[in-house]
Amino acid sequence: MSKKNNLSPVERIKTSSDGLRGTLKESLEDGLTGALYEDDQSLIKFHGLYQQDDRDRREERSAKKLEWLYSYMIRLRLPGGFLTPEQWIGLHHVAGEHSTGTIKITTRQTVQLHGILKSHIKPTIQSFNTLQLDSIAACGDVNRNVTCSAHPNESPVHEEVFKYADKISLLALPKTRAYYEIWLDEEQIADKQEEDPLYQDRYLPRKFKIGIAIPPNNDVDVLTNDVGLIAIIENNMLVGFNIAAGGGLSATHGNANTYARLATMLGFVDTEEKILKVVYEIMTIQRDYGNRTDRKLARLKYTIDKLGVAEFKKELEKRCGFTLEESKYYSFTDRKDHYGWKQNHEGKWYYTLFVENGRVLDDNTAAIKTALFEIAKTGKANFRFTGNQNVILADISEEDKSIIEELLEQFGLDQHTHKASALRKNAMACVAFNTCPLALAEAQRYLPSLIDKIEPLLEKHSLQHEEIILRMTGCPNGCGRSPAAEIGFVGTAYGHYNLHIGGDRTGERLNTKYKDSLNEEQILQTLDELFAVYKSERTIGETFGDFSNKKW
Ligand code: SRM
């Protein structure tokens, strides 16, 4: 446990925030600046918002002695990534009225809107509230959006497993009414009783992430979460979950104490009561033992490594009052999204649409935003987001399928999905420039054009049908989960990336760094060489990641 006088500055901001209220109301009313007061910039994250500025315009603004162009990004809390068509329509309008207009599907199955001006934050949240949507705890030192394997045709018990995302999200919501008071004008109760046994007044030392996978697909990259639940299904019945803990992907360039780590399997639990108890008590251990002095070393992965897995498990079982059973057998066979039409066991139809890097907009490749709006207007399809930044048009009845098919056809989306190469369809990039303040290099704005240049190399070596998982992030924080890719690019400086290789296809082995700080020409030359060796020496069916791990 951390000594009080060494606490990181964010610790003071949290404990003195009066239940995450801080001076947010005053900050919002200050018309002299587009920014918030300093402490409130940390607190607003717990409400699902980030203060950002347009990094493309920093120099120009500074030269004119103008304040940077501040705006806000909002991230919704969407356990398991589900929206009704009515909610999509509402989101479309909110995006148009208050943000840049682009809807960004994230790697954790939710959506973000960027470029919201300070005066528009409240109307944005109020509009979302009328749609029964919120952004509570989508960021900050609390449990984030709970992810869950997206595709309902994966298993007959998908719905049952999916409900756990909501249950866990509710279990781990902060108890403060601050969100309702600040954004929705709920009256503050004078003598408020907001006991929060989980978060207390100090919240967690760091962000906390929980994911649920339904084997054989590991689309959520379950082992990269602080807590990963793997559904164990026997005879088409959910019998419980294997619980893994201590995943996390971030590292800091030049800081050897930081590292990416996959979660360690702790054991199996069966009943709902026990499952929720285990998740809850893992969080209380992290609350009590996590590092509160150095935020770079504050995630659960470091707490577990500091305590040791055996000691951590002992403490967990003590807090739970029961022991975990031995983990049960499961097997992951892939992580990809299954594009196009699929049917589930009840006969409902699902169309997985390719959305490059999760950016829903109309551009010269496709009018995805307009098309999704038209699809939502039919009221015939729900929207399910995948951990690979795509969208599934979901739960469509047999008689309604042709209506959706016609719209996909009309807007060329079926062609858009099918014509994309295997490499492109399995790739992801984080946001990075122009909004991410931590970006060292481009990611989502650059990866599509880099893939244009990698595709001919794959064709040259007759590897174009390989389903290689390639991911790019603009810094080593790993938001596009590049450490868990077969080919991972990690930004080091503008136009430069470390090249990582050797991750597996199922998300059970991380990659390692192969080359430092390459520019585009060096990236293409290196990949050309690697592909040539892979093509000539691989064994039958050997993936690029497995081969690289063995060879280099
Ligand atoms: Fe992330 C910070 C975007 C998934 C690890 N992430 C950020 C911020 C908020 C930058 C900031 O702190 O100011 C980025 C906002 C960019 C922007 O303009 O929108 C950002 N992260 C994203 C998203 C939108 C990337 C995307 O393109 O989809 C993802 C939103 C997920 C969500 O819906 O909740 C996103 N971030 C991830 C993931 C992947 C995952 O969780 O599956 C990771 C790696 C896994 C992990 O947590 O270890 C990730 N983001 C980070 C970190 C490093 C945390 C750490 O342990 O040190 C930061 C920086 C931080 O927290 O200090 C960060």
Ligand code: SF4
């Ligand atoms: Fe920003 Fe880095 Fe995350 Fe990319 S990986 S969104 S650059 S923090």
